[in-house]
Amino acid sequence: MTAPLTNLTAERLFGDFDSDIFKQRRASFSRSSLNMFKHNKTGRWITKKIPTAAAHLLEEARLHGMRMQRKSREAEKDIRLKIRAKLEENLRLNNEKDVATKEKMLQMVVDILNEGGLCYTKEDVDKIMEDRKCLERLKAQIRYWKFVMNEKHLNVTGNATRLYRFLLSSLGYDSENTNPPPKKGARKQ
Secondary structure (H helix, E strand, O other), rough: OOOOOOOOHHHHHHHHHHHHHHHHHOHHHHHHHHHHHHHHHHHHHHHHHHHHHHHHHHHHHHHHHHHHHHHHHHHHHHHHHHHHHHHHHHHHHHHHHHHHHHHHHHHHHHHHHHOOOOOOHHHHHHHHHHHOOOHHHHHHHHHHHHHHHOOOOOOHHHHHHHHHHHHHHHHHOOOOOOOOOOOOOOOOO
């Protein structure tokens, strides 16, 4: 049995390990292995051996124990190196993601500046609606407000009228009662 069944068993193990750490401040993993060996009574089988055979087995264990400990330490080191490599990989991926996000935001700002700047008033939005590429320009404006200005309620999908209303609502205008201006060249009814 290697896992404690009750809380009392776990308390006993922790108490014993605490005592070991008090006696030997730099208690290592091999010390905890010794603790498990003691509580699991793993060595009980040797008492059933003939005394000469038991002495021979213990002598063999003393002779080859250092090699086994070295192997165990190397395996432990490999595990730690793998964990460290995984943590470094995760850190690298997070940094790449942050850089990509910042580049995306910078590209949004550049797009807005290339199209004449950010809209602050209803008149600015109305000027966008007069352009032939109004849908792309509205989407660029809304992306800026959504990702750079952190207005998550905005949506980039839909027709020009819907995007017009979204943009006006982000600017603080009552977008429900507002219709976009007619495009130049459109028929009047």
